[in-house]
Amino acid sequence: MRLKYRLKNYLKNISLAFYPATTLIFCAVAVVFLDILLGSLMMRAGKGTGWYDILFALMTGATASFIVSFAIELANNYKNNMLAWYELEDYFDTVLRYELTKHVHMKTTVHQRAEQKAIEEFKASGGHYEEDECDKVKDEIQSVWSQLPEIMPCLKETAENKKAFLTDGEIKVLCNILALHKEICHYVWMRIQKDLLHNTMNHPSEEFLKGIYPENIVNDMPDEVRRIIAGSESMKALDSVTDRVMADSFLLDHYMKDYDISVRGLAAWEEASDAESGDLKEEETDACDTSGTDKEAGGFGTESPGDDAFDAFYDDWEEMDEEAFIAMNREADEIMEREFRPFVSGQISRCCLEIGEAMDRLEAAIMKRPYVGLKMEWEKKEPGLDMKDPSIRLSYESTMKRLKEEDESQKAGREP
Numbered sequence: 001m002r003l004k005y006r007l008k009n010y011l012k013n014i015s016l017a018f019y020p021a022t023t024l025i026f027c028a029v030a031v032v033f034l035d036i037l038l039g040s041l042m043m044r045a046g047k048g049t050g051w052y053d054i055l056f057a058l059m060t061g062a063t064a065s066f067i068v069s070f071a072i073e074l075a076n077n078y079k080n081n082m083l084a085w086y087e088l089e090d091y092f093d094t095v096l097r098y099e100l101t102k103h104v105h106m107k108t109t110v111h112q113r114a115e116q117k118a119i120e121e122f123k124a125s126g127g128h129y130e131e132d133e134c135d136k137v138k139d140e141i142q143s144v145w146s147q148l149p150e151i152m153p154c155l156k157e158t159a160e161n162k163k164a165f166l167t168d169g170e171i172k173v174l175c176n177i178l179a180l181h182k183e184i185c186h187y188v189w190m191r192i193q194k195d196l197l198h199n200t201m202n203h204p205s206e207e208f209l210k211g212i213y214p215e216n217i218v219n220d221m222p223d224e225v226r227r228i229i230a231g232s233e234s235m236k237a238l239d240s241v242t243d244r245v246m247a248d249s250f251l252l253d254h255y256m257k258d259y260d261i262s263v264r265g266l267a268a269w270e271e272a273s274d275a276e277s278g279d280l281k282e283e284e285t286d287a288c289d290t291s292g293t294d295k296e297a298g299g300f301g302t303e304s305p306g307d308d309a310f311d312a313f314y315d316d317w318e319e320m321d322e323e324a325f326i327a328m329n330r331e332a333d334e335i336m337e338r339e340f341r342p343f344v345s346g347q348i349s350r351c352c353l354e355i356g357e358a359m360d361r362l363e364a365a366i367m368k369r370p371y372v373g374l375k376m377e378w379e380k381k382e383p384g385l386d387m388k389d390p391s392i393r394l395s396y397e398s399t400m401k402r403l404k405e406e407d408e409s410q411k412a413g414r415e416p
Contacts, residue, residue: 030066087165088162105142140263180355191337258341261352270346
């Protein structure tokens with residue numbers, strides 16, 4: 001039994017020796033072409049001649065060299081692929097877990113489809129059902145957004161330290177994902193700095209400098225230098241806060257709760273952007289029509305109506321105390337945030353959508369790997385919605401029973 005298991009395992013892993021097949025195919029095609037060429041020359045030279053013996057020696061030598069090189073290449077492929085299997089195990093699991101979680105969020109698993117079938121039939125029969133907020137179906141963008149804290153650390157680690165085990169296509173896709181994630185971090189940083197930036201830039205703490213530099217160096221620093229260094233370290237701390245928020249789903253949802261990061265948010269921004277582009281074209285047309293009139297009158301256009309208001313604001317700002325300035329600045333930040341909220345929602349949604357598409361390309365690349373791809377395909381394979389299947393039938397019946405019990409309890413509570 002043990003021998004049978006080991007033999008089966010060896011046969012399953014033998015495909016690792018044939019990946020990638022590019023070098024093997026090239027060598028095989030080259031040696032076949034060379035043997036055909038040498039064989040045709042041997043036929044022309046005729047058996048028993050000196051040229052025949054020379055060509056025969058060349059052909060046998062080339063074939064023997066090919067066999068040795070082919071065997072060495074198979075051994076190297078097997079060794080490298082086994083090492084890649086161990087080194088990239090977390091990477092493979094992350095991509096697979098992302099895909100499975102996405103199906104759960106979008107409620108496309110077979111058991112969720114059975115539950116949804118029970119809910120639809122219950123509502124069609126006149127039953128009352130209210131879907132909870134946490135039970136609502138997520139779109140692809142929402143699924144990617146909720147999984148960013150879980151998948152990005154592993155993807156970043158793989159892209160930075162394990163390039164030797166990745167294909168060129170996977171490296172390009174991972175670099176693209178990191179660039180999109182960096183863009184998302186920028187928008188999250190903008191949201192976080194609204195509450196922290198004033199004290200970070202104007203009142204940086206200088207106490208922690210003594211933990212970085214010797215105390216005598218800190219004491220002898222000019223005040224301006226000490227303040228600049230403290231401000232620089234405070235900005236690094238602000239970046240660290242952003243990294244901490246990006247690594248925690250709860251904190252990320254807390255800071256970005258007012259933003260519509262979804263397919264709907266992306267569509268709303270694209271619609272608003274198209275409408276704004278149309279308005280700008282109309283304004284440019286009107287400006288071209290009126291510019292000739294302004295020049296004929298000897299003028300150069302109208303002055304900006306906000307110049308006087310800006311000057312008045314500047315005068316008031318100089319006379320303000322710090323508390324009044326902070327309150328006014330916070331109010332201005334709130335207005336700016338509300339104004340740019342659709343834009344930020346649309347940009348983050350776009351980044352999440354592109355990350356989702358890149359994750360699909362990573363999954364397709366992994367599926368091409370021997371054994372790893374077969375394992376992933378087996379784990380993510382979903383059967384059809386066969387109500388005769390005992391587990392699927394159990395999900396359907398348990399959901400229907402729960403809905404009826406909840407409906408009966410609600411009716412009993414409404415009765416006097």
